[in-house]
Amino acid sequence: MQIDICNGDADGLCSVVQWRLHAPQEARLITGMKRDIELLETVSAGEHDQLLVCDLSMRRNQRALRRLLDAGVRVQYFDHHEVDAVPMHPGLEAHIDAASDICTSLLVDRHLGGKFRAWALVGAYGDNLGVVADRLGTESGWSAGDRQRLRRLGESINYNAYGDSEQDAMIKPSQLFERLRRFRDPMAFVDGDGIGEELDALRQDDLQRARALTPYRQDRRARVYLLPDAAWSRRVRGSFANILASEHPQRAHALLNATASGDFVVSVRAPMDAPTGAARLCRQFGGDGRTGAAGIDRLPAKQLERFVDAFAATQWSGTTRTPGGI
Numbered sequence: 001m002q003i004d005i006c007n008g009d010a011d012g013l014c015s016v017v018q019w020r021l022h023a024p025q026e027a028r029l030i031t032g033m034k035r036d037i038e039l040l041e042t043v044s045a046g047e048h049d050q051l052l053v054c055d056l057s058m059r060r061n062q063r064a065l066r067r068l069l070d071a072g073v074r075v076q077y078f079d080h081h082e083v084d085a086v087p088m089h090p091g092l093e094a095h096i097d098a099a100s101d102i103c104t105s106l107l108v109d110r111h112l113g114g115k116f117r118a119w120a121l122v123g124a125y126g127d128n129l130g131v132v133a134d135r136l137g138t139e140s141g142w143s144a145g146d147r148q149r150l151r152r153l154g155e156s157i158n159y160n161a162y163g164d165s166e167q168d169a170m171i172k173p174s175q176l177f178e179r180l181r182r183f184r185d186p187m188a189f190v191d192g193d194g195i196g197e198e199l200d201a202l203r204q205d206d207l208q209r210a211r212a213l214t215p216y217r218q219d220r221r222a223r224v225y226l227l228p229d230a231a232w233s234r235r236v237r238g239s240f241a242n243i244l245a246s247e248h249p250q251r252a253h254a255l256l257n258a259t260a261s262g263d264f265v266v267s268v269r270a271p272m273d274a275p276t277g278a279a280r281l282c283r284q285f286g287g288d289g290r291t292g293a294a295g296i297d298r299l300p301a302k303q304l305e306r307f308v309d310a311f312a313a314t315q316w317s318g319t320t321r322t323p324g325g326i
Helices: 010-022 062-070 104-111 117-126 130-139 144-160 173-180 186-192 195-211 231-247 278-283 301-313
Strands: 002-006 028-030 050-054 074-079 092-096 222-227 252-258 264-269 293-299
Touching: 002 010, 010 050, 010 104, 010 117, 010 144, 010 173, 062 074, 074 104, 092 104, 104 117, 117 130, 117 144, 117 186, 130 144, 144 173, 144 186, 144 195, 144 231, 173 186, 186 195, 195 231, 222 231, 222 301, 231 252, 231 264, 252 301, 264 278, 264 301, 278 293, 293 301
Parallel strands: 002 028, 002 050, 050 074, 074 092, 222 252
Antiparallel strands: 252 264, 264 293
């Protein structure tokens, strides 16, 4: 049995789309919303089964990964999140790179030699790697207009994965994947399937609401927003954070969504000019992520001011590398 497992955002879905275009095969797909990270815990598999895992933190899935490997499952693992140690096991083929200018779609693209690069660019744009995707897309011959279409699709797919549950999304990520995989070229998907335009229209409406919000706290280095407990704000959290990061590359951003329990779900973006430190900050509060973009699934309300103070005091560092070798 072949099982494909991925995050339900643009990077995860576009990674698996590339692989299945490269290696057509009937496979069971396990995916979910952006915050559904520990998906390997849901997998029951054994000897002779094969897993393709894309865009899921190996650190968060370490226990389940070892269980599956010990059961005789063969695992291909592509991911760009930080991990303490990659298990040494004959059943594991791991492609891990946590650099700030890489995403899982680009790791798959690297492995496949650029065979389905347009889909890799969609994933990279969705993962807020616009500078990297623009440079790689230009080198590959795409016009500015084509790159803009790929960007809009990637951002719309990514937007669809945010929310506390699939009820917040316009379309379930698993259903969206089935529509994406029918097309070898994402341009053909945009022309042949209206869901991309529908997602973009809803995203623009949600962004307009988000832009009307007043920052909870801000200075020249950092800005914090508190978002209400509403479906639109849960959907737009990631897109809004990415846009703010692109518009103000010298400033860090934190978006905190209120929940029905009174706690918060947090998205953090390090400054694009110094994209290191987001995961380290979030791990202090039980979260995780990448060096440039990370989050916290549950921040108790009583820790709000402590988090805001820690966020404002964070010393961001690092520089964005060029996409050489991708």
